[in-house]
Amino acid sequence: MQSLDEKQLDEILQMRVQPQSPEGLSERIVAAAHQRKYEEQNKRPAHSVGVWERISGTIEALIASPKPVFATVVFVFVVSGLFVGMNGQTPYSKRSNVTVQQVSGASGDSVDDVSAYVFVYELWDVEDTL
Amino acid sequence: MLMAETMSQDRYSMVSEQEEKSDDILLQEIAAGNAEAFSILVHRHSDRFYGLAWRLTSNNQEAEDVVQDAFLKLWSAPEAFDSSKGVKFTTWFYRVVSNVAIDRIRKRKRFWVTDDFDSHASQTQGAEESLVDREQQFLLEQAIQRLPEKQRLALNLCFYEGVSNKEAAEIMGVGVKAIESLLMRAKAKLKDMLVRDNIITVKELKNAKLG
Numbered sequence A: 001m002q003s004l005d006e007k008q009l010d011e012i013l014q015m016r017v018q019p020q021s022p023e024g025l026s027e028r029i030v031a032a033a034h035q036r037k038y039e040e041q042n043k044r045p046a047h048s049v050g051v052w053e054r055i056s057g058t059i060e061a062l063i064a065s066p067k068p069v070f071a072t073v074v075f076v077f078v079v080s081g082l083f084v085g086m087n088g089q090t091p092y093s094k095r096s097n098v099t100v101q102q103v104s105g106a107s108g109d110s111v112d113d114v115s116a117y118v119f120v121y122e123l124w125d126v127e128d129t130l
Numbered sequence B: 001m002l003m004a005e006t007m008s009q010d011r012y013s014m015v016s017e018q019e020e021k022s023d024d025i026l027l028q029e030i031a032a033g034n035a036e037a038f039s040i041l042v043h044r045h046s047d048r049f050y051g052l053a054w055r056l057t058s059n060n061q062e063a064e065d066v067v068q069d070a071f072l073k074l075w076s077a078p079e080a081f082d083s084s085k086g087v088k089f090t091t092w093f094y095r096v097v098s099n100v101a102i103d104r105i106r107k108r109k110r111f112w113v114t115d116d117f118d119s120h121a122s123q124t125q126g127a128e129e130s131l132v133d134r135e136q137q138f139l140l141e142q143a144i145q146r147l148p149e150k151q152r153l154a155l156n157l158c159f160y161e162g163v164s165n166k167e168a169a170e171i172m173g174v175g176v177k178a179i180e181s182l183l184m185r186a187k188a189k190l191k192d193m194l195v196r197d198n199i200i201t202v203k204e205l206k207n208a209k210l211g
Helices: A006-014 A025-042 A051-064 A068-087 A100-107 A111-126 B002-020 B023-031 B035-057 B060-076 B089-108 B116-121 B127-131 B134-145 B149-160 B165-172 B176-196 B202-210
Strands: none
Touching: A006 B176, A025 B035, A025 B060, A051 A068, A100 A111, B023 B035, B023 B089, B035 B060, B035 B089, B035 B149, B060 B089, B089 B149, B089 B165, B134 B149, B134 B176, B149 B165, B149 B176, B165 B176
16 A cells, blocks of 8 residues: 655645635625624514503504404403303312312312312212212 | 815724724624624634635535624624633634534534535646646545544644644644644544545655656
8 A cells, every 4th residue: 555654645635625715705794793783672572562562452453443342342252251261160060080088188178178068069960979 | 075085084094993903902892882893803804714614514605604603603792702811812713613613514414525615626726736636636625524523623723724733722622732643643544545545646646746
């Protein structure tokens, strides 16, 4: 196998291509920096929209609609429906295999107290599962 | 007319003053949000750092992106450069550029020398161009790109960028001895590859010299 000495290797390495910087590179970088600065200045974080701004925006949208009364009624209906849907509790009677003991353990109330609640509110519905 | 000329001269002298400012001064101004200082710094150094980025990536677009990313990092967080540590801006920025380039190379997970090689090869002038054809230059590029990451970076910095071993050690975060060792191993490996793969034979080299 042939071998190269240090000087020969250096000469070969000198033959490597010399990269030429593309025209307008600096200008593009500076423009990108300006663009970034502009975006940062104009970027408004989502949480900066306050609750009152949202409420007033909603009211304005309702007033601006072609049928403001109808739109308001529908809006209230939908929002209240969502509220009830999200916060409503499934009655004990709809839960399968829930015992007074489990409810007592989860709530911290005595078994007698839970039984009393059940008796008062949903006696007929839950008696099958007790 | 006279007033316009005077204003123009004033502006010219202001620009000249800015351009004469040291990197450290410009960086202080950049930290204060001075876009003109940033522009001067970019114009002063982008070619130099593009050279290293291209040598590391062998790709025009990627090299351009690397330099742009590095400068935008500086623009976003100029406080990252701490001149009080006694490090030159260029030394520090070589490190930034090489880190960005290496990140990109690692992401692509495979080695390639693209057709972009031709755009630079065709611009290479001089005796070597007539003696060693572009294919051999391409193969030389491939051989360099096959070197392990640290060896390649050390070779690019010391041999092609003309950075001293001491500065290369600072850029790479290793000792000077380690740089010397990396360079030695890089050259030994290249010798083997060049001869083994018949990329450039001694005979061709002698012919080149005679020519």
